[in-house]
Amino acid sequence: MHDSHDVRIPVGPQHPALKEPESFIITLRGEKITSVNIKLGYNHRGIEKACEERSYVQDLYLIERICGICSHSHSTCFAQAVEEIAGVDIPPRAKYIRTLIAELERVHSHLLWLGVAGHEVGFDTLLMYTWRDREVVMDLLADITGNRVNYGINTLGGVRRDVSPDQAKAVLKALDILKKQTDYYVEIATKENTLINRLSGVGVLKHEDAVRLGAVGPTARASGVNSDVRKDDPYAAYGELDFKVITDNHEDVYGRTLVRVGELYESYKIIRQVIERMPEGPLTQKFPRKVPIGEASSRYEAPRGEDFHYVKSNGSEKPERVKVRAPTLANIQSVAHMLEDRYLADMPIVIAAIDPCFSCTDRMVSLKKDKQHKECLTWGELRKYSIAWHKEHGFDPDVLNLKYQRGLKS
Amino acid sequence: MTEENIIVSVEAKFPQLKGLMRLPRPRRIFVDVQPEDFRNIINFCREELGFISLSTITGLDELDRFSFIYHLSREDGILINIKIQAEKTLPQIHTITDIFVAAEMYERELEDLLGVKVIGLKEGRRYPLPDSWPKDDHPLRKDWKMKVE
Numbered sequence A: 001m002h003d004s005h006d007v008r009i010p011v012g013p014q015h016p017a018l019k020e021p022e023s024f025i026i027t028l029r030g031e032k033i034t035s036v037n038i039k040l041g042y043n044h045r046g047i048e049k050a051c052e053e054r055s056y057v058q059d060l061y062l063i064e065r066i067c068g069i070c071s072h073s074h075s076t077c078f079a080q081a082v083e084e085i086a087g088v089d090i091p092p093r094a095k096y097i098r099t100l101i102a103e104l105e106r107v108h109s110h111l112l113w114l115g116v117a118g119h120e121v122g123f124d125t126l127l128m129y130t131w132r133d134r135e136v137v138m139d140l141l142a143d144i145t146g147n148r149v150n151y152g153i154n155t156l157g158g159v160r161r162d163v164s165p166d167q168a169k170a171v172l173k174a175l176d177i178l179k180k181q182t183d184y185y186v187e188i189a190t191k192e193n194t195l196i197n198r199l200s201g202v203g204v205l206k207h208e209d210a211v212r213l214g215a216v217g218p219t220a221r222a223s224g225v226n227s228d229v230r231k232d233d234p235y236a237a238y239g240e241l242d243f244k245v246i247t248d249n250h251e252d253v254y255g256r257t258l259v260r261v262g263e264l265y266e267s268y269k270i271i272r273q274v275i276e277r278m279p280e281g282p283l284t285q286k287f288p289r290k291v292p293i294g295e296a297s298s299r300y301e302a303p304r305g306e307d308f309h310y311v312k313s314n315g316s317e318k319p320e321r322v323k324v325r326a327p328t329l330a331n332i333q334s335v336a337h338m339l340e341d342r343y344l345a346d347m348p349i350v351i352a353a354i355d356p357c358f359s360c361t362d363r364m365v366s367l368k369k370d371k372q373h374k375e376c377l378t379w380g381e382l383r384k385y386s387i388a389w390h391k392e393h394g395f396d397p398d399v400l401n402l403k404y405q406r407g408l409k410s
Numbered sequence B: 001m002t003e004e005n006i007i008v009s010v011e012a013k014f015p016q017l018k019g020l021m022r023l024p025r026p027r028r029i030f031v032d033v034q035p036e037d038f039r040n041i042i043n044f045c046r047e048e049l050g051f052i053s054l055s056t057i058t059g060l061d062e063l064d065r066f067s068f069i070y071h072l073s074r075e076d077g078i079l080i081n082i083k084i085q086a087e088k089t090l091p092q093i094h095t096i097t098d099i100f101v102a103a104e105m106y107e108r109e110l111e112d113l114l115g116v117k118v119i120g121l122k123e124g125r126r127y128p129l130p131d132s133w134p135k136d137d138h139p140l141r142k143d144w145k146m147k148v149e
Helices: A047-052 A056-064 A071-086 A092-120 A124-145 A165-191 A193-199 A207-212 A217-221 A253-277 A327-339 A344-352 A379-392 A397-409 B003-013 B038-049 B103-114
Strands: A006-011 A023-029 A032-039 A294-302 A305-313 A319-325 A364-368 A374-378 B022-025 B028-032 B053-061 B065-073 B079-087 B092-094 B117-119
Touching: A023 A344, A032 A327, A032 A344, A047 A056, A047 A319, A056 A071, A056 A319, A071 A092, A071 A294, A071 A305, A071 A319, A092 A124, A092 A165, A092 A253, A092 A344, A124 A165, A124 A397, A165 A193, A165 A253, A193 A253, A193 A397, A207 A217, A207 A327, A217 A253, A217 A305, A217 A327, A294 B028, A294 B079, A305 A327, A305 B053, A305 B065, A319 B053, A327 A344, A327 B103, A344 A379, A379 A397, B003 B022, B003 B028, B003 B038, B038 B065, B038 B079, B053 B103, B079 B092, B103 B117
Parallel strands: B028 B079, B092 B117
Antiparallel strands: A006 A023, A006 A364, A023 A032, A294 A305, A305 A319, A364 A374, B022 B028, B053 B065, B065 B079
């Protein structure tokens, strides 16, 4: 129900916090959001249709480009489906290499998220730290696969590149650095009251709502949903590795932070096991050009949650149908729910907390006060407004930033 | 609960599915059902068998008909793929948003890309095609070709 006190704010479709541009039409009463109307699809590129007109190998490279951050997630998920239909079991070493790249991808993605989360609440020192550390992982990925993003490590029937003993050594060395840094982030996340207070009770998603709305990944796990495809429906080498599924019961942005930081440790554990146990042997299994008639549903735990691919083949060298469902789409209804009845100033961190990919372009928010008066805010201004609002209410990121910059020097 | 237990439970409740359920690999169940049964079957899977999550809905243009696969998963990783068919001449299916709220975006996607009417789906903004895209142009249909002007 709208009354004269309601203000409607269109956020997007050009929007910074999302890998796909999206439109959130927000209705405000005072400082509080009363309803959210979401429109998606601005970045629909027709990839599913395009896949039907290309060969399986071409599709593998196209699908890797669905997302710039979890590119390996999509290419592995697709490859698994096609390999299942063709009845090809990839060599054990290839499974381990896929797992290695998958976990390095998760580490860089979670570190990226931690920085973005810090940035959204004005704690930019955290952004600088995590993004510096993320470069350690990016260098490893570039060294092992040849690319910082869109690694191109997968091929149908295995992987395209081996991991040399020197590279394995470099990975283990990097793990020591990352582990040390992560200890520091845990200390911040669990002991720094200012940050804890800023993130607690923000973007609340109750356990039953997370299940009802179909949330996935860290968003769901921070609401106590014990689900992780790596554990539940093991693929690649995960069935042979020892790791825990991190869950949390805070049901808010703070919980999502703890889950992701906790998952970093599990990823380090997985990577160490992969390096230590990686079996010798070939990298690929011969793969047919024409894939026999069949269908398969493939699942993969991407950094943001369950990635789902369905592939149907018709016996030719091109698939009959490729269906992709990325985790952000599964989480979008939860976002709308988290924003309702919350403060506008919490919007940047709530949206960022499901970890949609960040674009560096500045975006526009227009505040329609009434028909005569229109006020425009860029995303930067909205962020500034959010920080200033919280300063007035007792959260001062400058104090945090100074404190940690001093800590860095000492 | 194993895959076999699940198959037995579904067959006991819906005898018409006897012998039709396929288990091509561990944790993957496939079954073709009739459109008039599918909502009851999906509801049964959710309420009684623990399939609490809807991974997605896949729409397929199979030339002489449309097919829709509902991918439901349990927390232990078992996935059931429930497939129904719809006439090409009058493509319509019933919504499952009353059973799975999360189905909304997936059903809008079917409406836009395949041009199927989802009965009972509440009014809302289309997804994923742009607002200016023609209402009767559905790119995921097999006879759809890129128009070059």
